[in-house]
Amino acid sequence: xxxxxxxxxxxxxxxxxxxxxxxxxxxxxxxxxxxxxxxxxxxxxxxxxxxxxxxxxxxxxxxxxxxxxxxxxxxxxxxxxxxxxxxxxxxxxxxxxxxxxxxxxxxxxxxxxxxxxxxxxxxxxxxxxxxxxxxxxxxxxxxxxxxxxxxxxxxxxxxxxxxxxxxxxxxxxxxxxxxxxxxxxxxxxxxxxxxxxxxxxxxxxxxxxxxxxxxxxxxxxxxxxxxxxxxxxxxxxxxxxxxxxxxxxxxxxxxxxxxxxxxxxxxxxxxxxxxxxxxxxxxxxxxxxxxxxxxxxxxxxxxxxxx
Amino acid sequence: xxxxxxxxxxxxxxxxxxxxxxxxxxxxxxxxxxxxxxxxxxxxxxxxxxxxxxxxxxxxxxxxxxxxxxxxxxxxxxxxxxxxxxxxxxxxxxxxxxxxxxxxxxxxxxxxxxxxxxxxxxxxxxxxxxxxxxxxxxxxxxxxxxxxxxxxxxxxxxxxxxxxxxxxxxxxxxxxxxxxxxxxxxxxxxxxxxxxxxxxxxxxxxxxxxxxxxxxxxxxxxxxxxxxxxxxxxxxxxxxxxxxxxxxxxxxxxxxxxxxxxxxxxxxxxxxxxxxxxxxxxxxxxxxxxxxxxxxxxxxxxxxxxx
Numbered sequence: 183x184x185x186x187x188x189x190x191x192x193x194x195x196x197x198x199x200x201x202x203x204x205x206x207x208x209x210x211x212x213x214x215x216x217x218x219x220x221x222x223x224x225x226x227x228x229x230x231x232x233x234x235x236x237x238x239x240x241x242x243x244x245x246x247x248x249x250x251x252x253x254x255x256x257x258x259x260x261x262x263x264x265x266x267x268x269x270x271x272x273x274x275x276x277x278x279x280x281x282x283x284x285x286x287x288x289x290x291x292x293x294x295x296x297x298x299x300x301x302x303x304x305x306x307x308x309x310x311x312x313x314x315x316x317x318x319x320x321x322x323x324x325x326x327x328x329x330x331x332x333x334x335x336x337x338x339x340x341x342x343x344x345x346x347x348x349x350x351x352x353x354x355x356x357x358x359x360x361x362x363x364x365x366x367x368x369x370x371x372x373x374x375x376x377x378x379x380x381x382x383x384x385x386x387x388x389x390x391x392x393x394x395x396x397x398x399x400x401x402x403x404x405x406x407x408x409x410x411x412x413x414x415x416x417x418x419x420x421x422x423x424x425x426x427x428x429x430x431x432x433x434x435x436x437x438x439x440x441x442x443x444x445x446x447x448x449x450x451x452x453x454x455x456x457x458x459x460x461x462x463x464x465x466x467x468x469x470x471x472x473x474x475x476x477x478x479x480x481x482x483x484x485x486x487x488x489x
Numbered sequence: 490x491x492x493x494x495x496x497x498x499x500x501x502x503x504x505x506x507x508x509x510x511x512x513x514x515x516x517x518x519x520x521x522x523x524x525x526x527x528x529x530x531x532x533x534x535x536x537x538x539x540x541x542x543x544x545x546x547x548x549x550x551x552x553x554x555x556x557x558x559x560x561x562x563x564x565x566x567x568x569x570x571x572x573x574x575x576x577x578x579x580x581x582x583x584x585x586x587x588x589x590x591x592x593x594x595x596x597x598x599x600x601x602x603x604x605x606x607x608x609x610x611x612x613x614x615x616x617x618x619x620x621x622x623x624x625x626x627x628x629x630x631x632x633x634x635x636x637x638x639x640x641x642x643x644x645x646x647x648x649x650x651x652x653x654x655x656x657x658x659x660x661x662x663x664x665x666x667x668x669x670x671x672x673x674x675x676x677x678x679x680x681x682x683x684x685x686x687x688x689x690x691x692x693x694x695x696x697x698x699x700x701x702x703x704x705x706x707x708x709x710x711x712x713x714x715x716x717x718x719x720x721x722x723x724x725x726x727x728x729x730x731x732x733x734x735x736x737x738x739x740x741x742x743x744x745x746x747x748x749x750x751x752x753x754x755x756x757x758x759x760x761x762x763x764x765x766x767x768x769x770x771x772x773x774x775x776x777x778x779x780x781x782x783x784x785x786x787x788x789x790x791x792x793x794x795x796x
Contacts, residue, residue, distance in 0.1 A: 328657070372679065
C-alpha cells in the first residue's frame with residue numbers, strides 16, 4: 183500500500199520532508215531564463231522548459247535525501263497547455279529518481295466529474311481501447327466541501343494503481359478560520375467534523391503501518407488544532423504545509439510525531455527552492471540546487487530537534 | 490460590469506440558461522469520432538479535436554438562443570495538455586459567437602497560488618514583459634473551504650478585466666449534506682453561513698442591476714435551501730446546476746426568480762448536449778446540434794412556466 187511505501191522511504195531517509203516544486207518565473211536564476219528565452223522567445227513553451235530545467239536541477243540534488251516532491255499545479259496551469267506538459271514531465275522525472283510525487287491539485291466536483299479528474303491525475307487514460315502511456319502523481323490533494331461522493335470516485339484508482347489522497351482538513355492560511363473554525367451545534371469546529379469524516383472515509387484503506395491511503399492536509403501554522411486532529415484521526419497520515427515561508431517551525435510540530443512511524447510529511451516550497459536567494463545558504467545563483475540541498479538538511483535538523 | 494451584461498443578455502434571449510459543455514467520448518456521435526481517429530489515431534490530440542468539433546457544432550446551433558456556455562474543465566484536463574488546449578479553443582470560439590463563458594474549474598488555494606489560478610483562468614499572462622494573446626473565461630467557479638484569502642486574489646482580475654466568480658454555497662450532489670448541512674452553534678447550516686460570507690465578500694462589486702460580480706453556486710436539487718439562500722443573499726447572482734440529468738426541474742426553481750432581473754442562470758449539460766440520444770428530440774446522430782437546440786427550447790418552456 184502506497185502510504186506504507188511512503189513511510190518506509192521516510193524511515194530510510196529519516197526526512198519526513200516533501201519539497202514543494204512551485205516554480206515562479208521571478209524566483210528562477212537569471213542564467214536559466216536568459217538562455218531559454220533567447221532560444222525560444224518569451225513564450226509559454228519557453229517558461230515550461232525553464233520550469234522543467236529548474237525542477238530537474240533541484241530533483242538531481244535532493245532525490246537521495248528526501249522521499250517526495252509536491253508540484254503545485256497552479257504554477258504550471260498558469261501557462262496553459264505548455265505549462266501542464268511541464269507539470270507532467272516533472273512528475274515523470276521525479277519518479278524516475280524514485281521520488282514519490284504529491285500532485286497539489288485540490289480538485290473537487292460531483293461524481294461524474296470527479297471520475298474525469300481521477301483519470302487525469304492518478305488514473306489510467308484509455309482512448310477507445312488504447313491505453314496511453316503517461317506519468318501521473320502518486321498522491322493528490324482534494325477539497326472536501328462537496329462531501330464524500332466527490333471523494334469516492336478516486337478510490338477505485340487508488341486501489342487499482344496504488345495511489346493515495348490528501349483531503350483538506352485544517353489549512354495553513356489565515357482565512358482558514360472563515361469556515362473551518364466555525365463551531366457546530368455539538369460545540370466542535372468544522373475542521374474537527376471534517377477530520378472525523380476523512381478518518382471514517384479512510385477506514386477501508388488502512389495499510390500495514392496503520393495509516394490509510396486517504397490522508398489529510400493539516401497546516402503547521404495551527405499547532406494546537408493539529409494536535410487535536412492527531413487524536414481524532416489516529417489512522418490518518420498528515421500532509422503538513424505552512425512550514426518555513428508561511429511561518430511554521432519544527433517546534434510547532436512537536437506534538438504531532440508518532441515515533442518511527444512518523445505520521446506526517448512536512449512540506450516546504452520557497453524555503454527550499456528559493457534558498458539560494460535567502461543569504462543563509464549557497465548564494466551563487468548557479469548553485470541554486472546546492473542551496474536547496476543545504477536548506478533541506480537545515481529543515482531536517484530543525485524537525486529532528488523536536489521529534 | 491459583467492453580471493449586468495450577463496443579465497441584459499438573459500433579458501434579450503429570455504433564456505436564463507447556460508449550456509454545459511462537458512464532452513465525454515462515449516456520448517459523442519460516432520461519425521465525428523471515426524473521421525478524426527482515422528486521421529489522428531487514438532491520441533489525446535485526436536480527442537481534443539473531437540471535443541472541439543463537437544462543441545463548435547453545439548455552439549453554432551445555440552448561440553442565438555442562450556446567453557452562455559459552461560465548459561467543465563475536468564473533461565478536458567483528463568486528456569492533458571491537448572485537452573486543455575481544446576478547453577481554451579472552446580472558450581475562444583464561444584466568445585467569438587458572443588456567448589459568455591463560465592469556466593467550471595472549482596479551484597481554491599492559498600493567496601500566492603490563487604494568484605496563479607486567477608492569471609490562468611481570468612487574468613492576463615505576461616511573460617517577462619510580453620503579454621500573451623489567449624482567451625480566458627468570463628466567469629469561473631471557486632470552492633470556499635479555505636476562506637476569503639483564497640477568493641480575494643481573483644478580485645483584482647475581476648475589476649481589471651471585467652470578470653466574475655461563482656463560489657460554491659449549496660451544491661447539487663447528495664453528499665453536499667456531509668459538510669454544507671452541518672448546523673453551526675447558531676442553529677443555521679454551514680451553507681447559510683457560507684452564503685452570508687459570499688454575500689459580504691461581494692458587496693464592493695455590486696453592479697447597476699443590483700447583483701455582485703461574486704455570485705454563488707446553488708443546486709436546483711435543493712429547492713427549499715435555495716429559497717432560503719435567495720433571502721440571505723439578495724445581491725448575489727446564482728449559478729444553478731442540477732437541472733435535468735441530475736433531477737431538478739422548472740418547478741423546483743419556482744421561488745427563485747426575481748422578475749425581469751432573473752437573479753440566476755440555470756445550467757444543463759447532458760440534457761442538452763446529449764439530447765440526440767434521449768429519444769425526445771432529433772435522433773439522427775448527425776443532428777446532435779439540432780437536438781441540442783430543441784432541448785434548449787424545451788428547457789426554456791419548462792423554466793418560463795414557473796417564472
